[in-house]
Amino acid sequence: xxxxxxxxxxxxxxxxxxxxxxxxxxxxxxxxxxxxxxxxxxxxxxxxxxxxxxxxxxxxxxxxxxxxxxxxxxxxxxxxxxxxxxxxxxxxxxxxxxxxxxxxxxxxxxxxxxxxxxxxxxxxxxxxxxxxxxxxxxxxxxxxxxxxxxxxxxxxxxxxxxxxxxxxxxxxxxxxxxxxxxxxxxxxxxxxxxxxxxxxxxxxxxxxxxxxxxxxxxxxxxxxxxxxxxxxxxxxxxxxxxxxxxxxxxxxxxxxxxxxxxxxxxxxxxxxxxxxxxxxxxxxxxxxxxxxxxxxxxxxxxxxxxxxxxxxxxxxxxxxxxxxxxxxxxxxxxxxxxxxxxxxxxxxxxxxxxxxxxxxxxxxxxxxxxxxxxxxxxxxxxxxxxxxxxxxxxxxxxxxxxxxxxxxxxxxxxxxxxxxxxxxxxxxxxxxxxxxxxxxxxxxxxxxxxxxxxxxxxxxxxxxxxxxxxxxxxxxxxxxxxxxxxxxxxxxxxxxxxxxxxxxxxxxxxxxxxxxxxxxxxxxxxxxxxxxxxxxxxxxxxxxxxxxxxxxxxxxxxxxxxxxxxxxxxxxxxxxxxxxxxxxxxxxxxxxxxxxxxxxxxxxxxxxxxxxxxxxxxxxxxxxxxxxxxxxxxxxxxxxxxxxxxxxxxxxxxxxxxxxxxxxxxxxxxxxxxxxxxxxxxxxxx
Numbered sequence: 001x002x003x004x005x006x007x008x009x010x011x012x013x014x015x016x017x018x019x020x021x022x023x024x025x026x027x028x029x030x031x032x033x034x035x036x037x038x039x040x041x042x043x044x045x046x047x048x049x050x051x052x053x054x055x056x057x058x059x060x061x062x063x064x065x066x067x068x069x070x071x072x073x074x075x076x077x078x079x080x081x082x083x084x085x086x087x088x089x090x091x092x093x094x095x096x097x098x099x100x101x102x103x104x105x106x107x108x109x110x111x112x113x114x115x116x117x118x119x120x121x122x123x124x125x126x127x128x129x130x131x132x133x134x135x136x137x138x139x140x141x142x143x144x145x146x147x148x149x150x151x152x153x154x155x156x157x158x159x160x161x162x163x164x165x166x167x168x169x170x171x172x173x174x175x176x177x178x179x180x181x182x183x184x185x186x187x188x189x190x191x192x193x194x195x196x197x198x199x200x201x202x203x204x205x206x207x208x209x210x211x212x213x214x215x216x217x218x219x220x221x222x223x224x225x226x227x228x229x230x231x232x233x234x235x236x237x238x239x240x241x242x243x244x245x246x247x248x249x250x251x252x253x254x255x256x257x258x259x260x261x262x263x264x265x266x267x268x269x270x271x272x273x274x275x276x277x278x279x280x281x282x283x284x285x286x287x288x289x290x291x292x293x294x295x296x297x298x299x300x301x302x303x304x305x306x307x308x309x310x311x312x313x314x315x316x317x318x319x320x321x322x323x324x325x326x327x328x329x330x331x332x333x334x335x336x337x338x339x340x341x342x343x344x345x346x347x348x349x350x351x352x353x354x355x356x357x358x359x360x361x362x363x364x365x366x367x368x369x370x371x372x373x374x375x376x377x378x379x380x381x382x383x384x385x386x387x388x389x390x391x392x393x394x395x396x397x398x399x400x401x402x403x404x405x406x407x408x409x410x411x412x413x414x415x416x417x418x419x420x421x422x423x424x425x426x427x428x429x430x431x432x433x434x435x436x437x438x439x440x441x442x443x444x445x446x447x448x449x450x451x452x453x454x455x456x457x458x459x460x461x462x463x464x465x466x467x468x469x470x471x472x473x474x475x476x477x478x479x480x481x482x483x484x485x486x487x488x489x490x491x492x493x494x495x496x497x498x499x500x501x502x503x504x505x506x507x508x509x510x511x512x513x514x515x516x517x518x519x520x521x522x523x524x525x526x527x528x529x530x531x532x533x534x535x536x537x538x539x540x541x542x543x544x545x546x547x548x549x550x551x552x553x554x555x556x557x558x559x560x561x562x563x564x565x566x567x568x569x570x571x572x573x574x575x576x577x578x579x580x581x582x583x584x585x586x587x588x589x590x591x592x593x594x595x596x597x598x599x600x601x602x603x604x605x606x607x608x609x610x611x612x613x614x615x616x617x618x619x620x621x622x623x624x625x626x627x628x629x630x631x632x633x634x635x636x637x638x639x640x641x642x643x644x645x646x647x648x649x650x651x652x653x654x655x656x657x658x659x660x661x662x663x664x665x666x667x668x669x670x671x672x673x674x675x676x677x678x679x680x681x682x683x684x685x686x
């Protein structure tokens with residue numbers, strides 16, 4: 001009994017000791033080993049690895065809670081005491097240090113964790129209110145005359161500062177400005193329509209009961225010939241030009257930059273599906289139209305009917321409906337006022353002792369560029385730190401990115417001014433610039449760990465192309481929130497390998513990830529894999545791959561729609577047009593999936609001086625004739641600084657067959673390489 005009582009006393013004593021160590025802040029400056037000046041230059045580094053780097057420099061063991069081990073940080077600090085860097089890091093994240101038997105541990109105080117959980121919950125609660133406010137504003141704007149809308153826009157734009165509702169109102173007014181269109185022909189340059197344009201007019205026309213249905217997460221539809229429970233598509237809900245009837249200009253002797261005549265109205269069969277995601281606060285939509293589309297053949301110019309589908313996303317996150325939340329107010333008060341912040345930074349770069357860090361070469365989802373025109377916000381912060389020698393510590397996200405050309409390297413003050421739209425900034429008493437990304441609590445829920453991405457980036461750097469197995473493995477790791485992010489292409493992460501194949505084929509890749517090795521091997525050898533042989537998870541993934549995100553377009557219309565070919569049968573990925581959908585014979589009489597390895601192709605393309613792919617073809621390099629070669633050469637001459645390249649393509653087709661339905665996915669990987677058209681043509685000649 002005495003032994004047990006003694007053990008209880010020891011346990012209670014240990015708990016009191018631990019609680020006391022939690023309550024008393026640790027003074028890292030009192031540790032002699034942490035007095036050492038060090039240089040730390042890390043970007044997009046997981047917290048655990050960043051602390052390990054500093055630990056190796058100082059000889060002091062540094063750890064962090066497992067819950068924050070994968071959070072990413074950027075540290076651009078030269079020759080500063082280690083204790084100072086660690087203290088500033090903790091202050092930025094609102095974390096604390098505690099002493100442990102081997103060194104120090106960075107942990108999240110309960111108050112901080114609860115505040116961040118509360119603001120996430122608050123966001124979910126206010127999201128439907130944001131949608132209601134958007135609908136109210138759209139209704140009000142739709143009732144205005146064109147002149148009233150113009151005056152409203154000008155008045156809002158001239159305001160030196162705007163409330164969140166005024167900012168939202170300005171965005172809606174800009175989107176719903178009337179288009180100046182002639183009676184018979186649309187001027188392409190003055191009548192550009194974003195795909196979300198008709199969504200605003202559909203929202204404005206919704207009755208209140210339909211709005212409640214939308215908020216509840218149900219899909220609602222609009223149509224030019226509405227079926228039962230489908231709403232009429234408003235006449236002013238105009239679709240983009242390339243989803244309307246288009247004809248060749250009748251006078252071929254005249255030269256026009258735009259050879260087509262577009263209808264000023266929607267086609268006879270036009271419809272729209274709309275669904276609201278309350279958790280992520282966005283509207284997902286799909287436009288559908290059957291329209292005349294011009295095409296060329298050896299016999300001349302022609303027009304035919306095509307079926308066109310287009311999915312899109314209308315994010316409502318620009319409405320800051322939580323600006324009165326305590327956590328949001330904390331960061332607003334924590335920030336250094338912009339005027340004082342910018343005055344502390346020079347207008348021009350100060351550094352001349354070494355070259356600036358090179359621009360990162362991302363590929364990501366910008367398939368029309370050899371290298372992505374955007375970089376992460378911490379890439380810009382790195383340039384500012386280099387140019388000014390200012391120590392900078394920031395949280396870091398691959399999904400927070402900006403266009404590189406908007407941030408000139410030699411103007412750090414201007415670059416920082418633009419970044420204030422993305423981050424809260426504070427000049428600390430120790431002389432550090434601390435940066436915290438706005439909406440960081442939201443970004444963290446979908447950010448992909450570096451442990452997933454870096455091995456793929458290293459492999460891509462060595463081989464210039466990944467394999468379908470690499471993408472299958474990555475797809476299998478994604479959680480539900482991350483799948484949603486990729487499905488809707490919202491602020492996708494920047495990577496040094498191409499992401500579009502993953503996005504285009506994500507449901508199919510997740511299905512493949514659920515299979516056993518034996519099942520994958522059977523598919524690879526050309527066998528059908530039958531639904532009846534799948535387990536519960538695999539069957540769910542199969543159905544997700546087979547079923548579209550929206551109902552069939554026929555359900556929008558009260559009568560059968562014309563059966564016409566699809567404009568883009570595979571998808572929107574740049575190189576998918578180089579392949580045709582397979583026609584399978586002897587289909588199984590039960591649901592199944594089939595994998596087809598397609599032929600490797602090498603196709604030429606031209607790139608302008610900015611790295612933008614401006615001229616492509618479905619021909620391979622072996623199929624190019626003299627006429628086509630001359631056309632490519634003329635393009636190069638018209639675009640100084642451009643060059644010719646070739647894309648080596650590898651592709652797989654994944655076919656899902658269900659009861660009365662088929663779904664084809666085309667997975668295409670591309671590898672870019674130099675290509676000299678004139679040299680290769682000479683080598684091919686006998």
